[in-house]
Amino acid sequence: MPPSPSSTPSLTLIVAATASNGIGLNGGLPWRLPEEMKYFAKVTQGVKVEGDEPNSVIMGRKTWDGIPARFRPLKGRRNLVVSRVGGVDVSSSPLTTLHSSLPSAIASLPSSTTNSKSFLIGGSQLYTLALTASPRPLVDRILLTRISSPSFPDCDAFLHEFRGQGWKRSSQKDLSEFVGFEVEEGEREEKGVRYAFEMWVWEA
Numbered sequence: 001m002p003p004s005p006s007s008t009p010s011l012t013l014i015v016a017a018t019a020s021n022g023i024g025l026n027g028g029l030p031w032r033l034p035e036e037m038k039y040f041a042k043v044t045q046g047v048k049v050e051g052d053e054p055n056s057v058i059m060g061r062k063t064w065d066g067i068p069a070r071f072r073p074l075k076g077r078r079n080l081v082v083s084r085v086g087g088v089d090v091s092s093s094p095l096t097t098l099h100s101s102l103p104s105a106i107a108s109l110p111s112s113t114t115n116s117k118s119f120l121i122g123g124s125q126l127y128t129l130a131l132t133a134s135p136r137p138l139v140d141r142i143l144l145t146r147i148s149s150p151s152f153p154d155c156d157a158f159l160h161e162f163r164g165q166g167w168k169r170s171s172q173k174d175l176s177e178f179v180g181f182e183v184e185e186g187e188r189e190e191k192g193v194r195y196a197f198e199m200w201v202w203e204a
C-alpha cells in the first residue's frame with residue numbers, strides 16, 4: 001500500500017519534455033543540452049552548506065542504465081534505483097540503493113523535516129507510476145523544462161500528460177525560491193533548441 005499523504009515525504013518530479021511530451025529516444029535523451037544538464041545538476045544537488053544531508057534522486061532502472069558509467073551514481077546525491085528484477089550493481093557507492101518498488105523507494109527517503117530535497121528523475125514508466133497514483137500523485141511538484149522547438153518527432157518515451165488534473169503553474173519567483181537561485185523567465189535557446197523552465201504544484 002502506498003504511504004498516506006501525511007507521511008509521504010515531499011517529492012519533486014523533474015523532467016525535460018517537448019510540447020507533445022517526448023522525453024526519450026533509444027534509451028537516451030533525444031537532445032544534448034549542456035546548459036539544461038547544468039540546471040538539472042544544480043537543482044538536484046541543491047545549495048548546500050557543510051553538514052547538510054545530501055538530496056535524493058529516484059530513478060527507474062532504465063534511466064540508471066542510460067547514464068554513462070563515468071557519471072553514475074550522480075554525484076553528491078543519494079541515488080535510489082527502482083527495479084523489479086534487481087541485478088543492478090550498486091555496491092560501489094554507499095549512497096546508492098536498490099528498491100523493488102517506487103513506494104518502497106519513497107518510504108526510505110529522509111523526512112521532509114530535514115533540509116534535503118528529493119527528486120524523481122525518470123524515466124517514462126516511473127513518471128507514469130507517480131502521476132497516475134490514486135487517490136493523489138506520489139509527487140507534489142513538477143519542475144518541467146518545456147522544449148518548444150524543434151518538435152523531436154522521433155521520441156519513443158513520453159511524459160504522462162499531467163496538465164488540467166489538479167496541477168497549477170507557479171510563478172517564476174516561486175520557482176526561484178524553491179530551487180534557491182534566480183531562474184529567468186521566458187525562453188532561451190541552446191544549440192538551436194528553444195526551452196523554458198517551469199514549475200507546477202499539486203493543488204487538488
Ligand SMILES: NC(=O)c1ccc[n+]([C@@H]2O[C@H](COP(=O)([O-])OP(=O)(O)OC[C@H]3O[C@@H](n4cnc5c(N)ncnc54)[C@H](OP(=O)(O)O)[C@@H]3O)[C@@H](O)[C@H]2O)c1
Binds near residue numbers: 127
Ligand atoms: N527527458 C527527461 O527529462 C528524461 C529523464 C529521465 C529519463 N528519460 C528517458 O526516459 C527513457 C527511459 O524511460 P523508461 O520508461 O524506458 O524506463 P525507466 O522508467 O527509467 O525504468 C523502467 C524500469 O523501472 C523498473 N520499474 C518500472 N515499473 C516498476 C514497478 N512498478 N516496480 C518496480 N520496478 C519498476 C523496471 O526495471 P527492471 O526491468 O530492472 O525490473 C523497468 O524496466 C530513456 O530514453 C531516458 O533517456 C528522459
